[in-house]
Amino acid sequence: MSIPLARDGFEVTGLDISKAMLDHAAGKAQGAGVSVRWVEADCRDFNLGSTYGLVIFPFNSIAHLHDHESIEACLACVGAHLESTGRFIIDIFNPRLEILLRDSSERYPVAEYADPDGRGTVVITENNVYDSASQINRIKWYYRIGDGPGEHVRELNMRIFYPQELDGLLRSNGFTVEHKYGDCDRKSFSSGSPRQIVVARRG
Numbered sequence: 001m002s003i004p005l006a007r008d009g010f011e012v013t014g015l016d017i018s019k020a021m022l023d024h025a026a027g028k029a030q031g032a033g034v035s036v037r038w039v040e041a042d043c044r045d046f047n048l049g050s051t052y053g054l055v056i057f058p059f060n061s062i063a064h065l066h067d068h069e070s071i072e073a074c075l076a077c078v079g080a081h082l083e084s085t086g087r088f089i090i091d092i093f094n095p096r097l098e099i100l101l102r103d104s105s106e107r108y109p110v111a112e113y114a115d116p117d118g119r120g121t122v123v124i125t126e127n128n129v130y131d132s133a134s135q136i137n138r139i140k141w142y143y144r145i146g147d148g149p150g151e152h153v154r155e156l157n158m159r160i161f162y163p164q165e166l167d168g169l170l171r172s173n174g175f176t177v178e179h180k181y182g183d184c185d186r187k188s189f190s191s192g193s194p195r196q197i198v199v200a201r202r203g
């Protein structure tokens, strides 16, 4: 997301806690010939020394904030970095109970693609166990790479945000929800929408 924004002439700062992700992003930005300020920081505790007209929390990243304290700390940091007329956009999937409650002994297809390092076809499958008390979905991704031996397993724990809860969290942490879209085409959010794209402002 940073690259097209920078290409359109916006001054962009990209924040992530992972140096590896930042290095990857920096390489892509360099390849695209755009300049972005990359910051290694925790979104629950950062001070960039400036305010912004727009803060975007894209592509399900808020699902990494598992407990209430983390969510509130992050929203406080975002609020402190927004200009008074600024906007905050959260982009996360709309949870589907039939996916959360799937049989965890089964495997479900995720993706299949040619390995960019030339090791053959990568096939990814997944399963998950959803804990409804903490609202954390514990997901495992299983990677098979070409004819290589065995499978690589990666764990991904995602906090599930239900639609009314997400809006309520914003309201109780000093934001007003201005728009809620169900996808990037700006259709209004509704029960069957694939995503929750919330546009909020302070106050």
Ligand SMILES: C[S@@+](CC[C@H](N)C(=O)[O-])C[C@H]1O[C@@H](n2cnc3c(N)ncnc32)[C@H](O)[C@@H]1O
Pocket: 001, 015, 016, 017, 018, 021, 041, 042, 043, 044, 058, 059, 060, 061, 064, 065
């Ligand atoms: C779904 S990925 C999105 C990656 C990238 N920002 C993008 O939009 O394509 C979520 C990112 O959140 C980062 N992350 C997880 N916990 C974080 C935290 N507490 N503070 C900052 N970044 C965090 C991860 O390192 C990961 O890169």
